Amino acid sequence: MTQQSRNPLAARDPGRRRVVGGLFGLGAAALAAPVLTACGGGAGADPKTVTFGSNGGDATPKKAYASVTGAFAKDSGLTVKTNTVDHDTFQKSITSYLQGTPDDVFTWFAGYRMQYFAKKKLCSPLDDVWDKIGADFSDATKQLSRGEDGKYYFVPLYNYPWAVFYRKSLFKERGYQVPQKWSEFIALSKQMKKDGLSPIASGYGGGDSWSILGAFDYVNLRTNGYDFHMSLMRGKVSWTDKRALATLDHWRELAPYYQQGAAGRSWQDAAQSLLDKKSGMAVIGLFLGQQITDEKVRADIDFFPFPEIDAAHGQDAVEAPTDGFMLSRRPKNEAGAKKFLEFLGGAHTEELYMGVDPSNLAVNDKVSTGSYNALQKKSADLIASAKQISQFADRDSDPGFISTVVLPGLTEWLSHPDDGSGTLTKIESQRSRFFTA
Structure with a gap:
């Protein structure tokens, strides 16, 4: 699989598609969608390679993630093999993807969406990673990163209003x-x-x-x-x-x-x-x-x-949705994946990402906001002033x-x-x- 790749088209589960199509009068074609698949690996996976499933298919986040993975490769000596899929396909295919042979690390969302897969045991806990990065995050961000069992399953990157x-x-x-x-x-x-x-x-x-x-x-x-x-x-x-x-x-x-x-x-x-x-x-x-x-x-x-x-x-x-990363339930390179997640949770990584994509806000408390543009500053103020924060319907x-x-x-x-x-x-x-x- 190439460093950045798209996945082939395949129909979604026909049973559910028939139910929903009949319910709302939407034909089967309307609900057919590509399926997210992993980059491969398995028993003979390369210990020097970490696979990364990304929903950053648009040009700007794709470039930002490439900046981050390139910096990690230089810093760690490991290679990150990125599997890029458009945002909507990633959303619709995530369950079947995680039930199969997913990439070691994958992009996902904080709060309920993370807790859902943690409860289904389709991801791995990250308490040891949080032992190293936890001091740099607020209590509210920590809460969004924990499952119902109190364990950490999520490493945040940014939020936005x-x-x-x-x-x-x-x-x-x-x-x-x-x-x-x-x-x-x-x-x-x-x-x-x-x-x-x-x-x-x-x-x-x-x-x-x-x-x-x-x-x-x-x-x-x-x-x-x-x-x-x-x-x-x-x-x-x-x-x-x-x-x-x-x-x-x-x-x-x-x-x-x-x-x-x-x-x-x-x-x-x-x-x-x-x-x-x-x-x-x-x-x-x-x-x-x-x-x-x-x-x-x-x-x-x-x-x-x-x-x-x-x-x-x-x-x-x-x-104000919060985006970040999770670890699959059986990562092919667990040690390398956790090293990657620790890197992803660092202030330097968030600064690298925001340097390419200024349309988000860093959640690591150690990140300097001095380079924020006017929209970012106003966005940070809006989130800080909120009495309640919702993520997003889905x-x-x-x-x-x-x-x-x-x-x-x-x-x-x-x-x-x-x-x-x-x-x-x-x-x-x-x-x-x-x-x-």
Whole structure:
């Protein structure tokens, strides 16, 4: 396998595909996806090689990871063989990948998504690694890195907030004011549409359907608060609860202002429309910065917290996913893999990564923030001010439930939004398959 590679296409599990396709009227082809496979190895694996499964398929993170693995190879004398797969394929194929012969180290997410695989014993504990790196991380970051059994299973690299991004010069040219409340947000969207703009940049075509979850999360957090949102994500309350209906009712109010043709557009193309001033705003993560090549444009980008819907919840919650690394359950080169993970948890490594990809925030407390650009500094302040931090819908819930039930349902609903009762009833009918009482 090559140093950086793509994997061949293969259909997903036909049983689940039929269930979900029948449930939401999505053909089998719509849910077919490539499968993530490992770089090989086994009994005769090279003790000088560590295999690394990466979801950093886009150009910027791919380059950043290459910088990191190159530095580790130089520092350790070991070779890192990287298996790069696009983000969406990695997400959809992760369970079958981990049940097979995965790479030694793989990219993944903190919190519930990590805990899920730790509980299934599809990864290895990392307490000995944390004995060496733990002093450099906050208690909150440590908590996100532990499984339900109290052991560490995750080494964090960075986090980033979701917010509503815009170009400062466009707002100044048109006399737009940053909204703080929902009514102001809707009024601004209406004005942008009158002015010939697409108010909300949007692209959830192909493998980018996950991108709609940022808006869903924020509308639910602002409508019902953090506790209800997390209960919904963890399968503890019904999706037909009147509070979930209220979420879709608000989201439907915003839907007419989404960019036309979003179902056939990538998130990168949607982001570019914001950069080109064809769209006025975008509900997106700080990774928007990966699209920017002109530093003058970067300096013109700003964001505001998702507006308040209910004063009881205000703007207290912030979506701030944390990305990092895990160790497979039976690594082919355990000693080398743990040495790699120790390196990945170091301040120097985070600085190397951010030097290539300034669209994220380092989580190691020893990393200097002196080189942060204005967006990074403001992002760090937003996260620090949050009373509650959510990860993201597909990270705060059972991955199968979100990817095969919730996401197809919400994507179909968004194409012709109604009161949402039918969609939520279909989602609720599948909840018991993934969660026990």
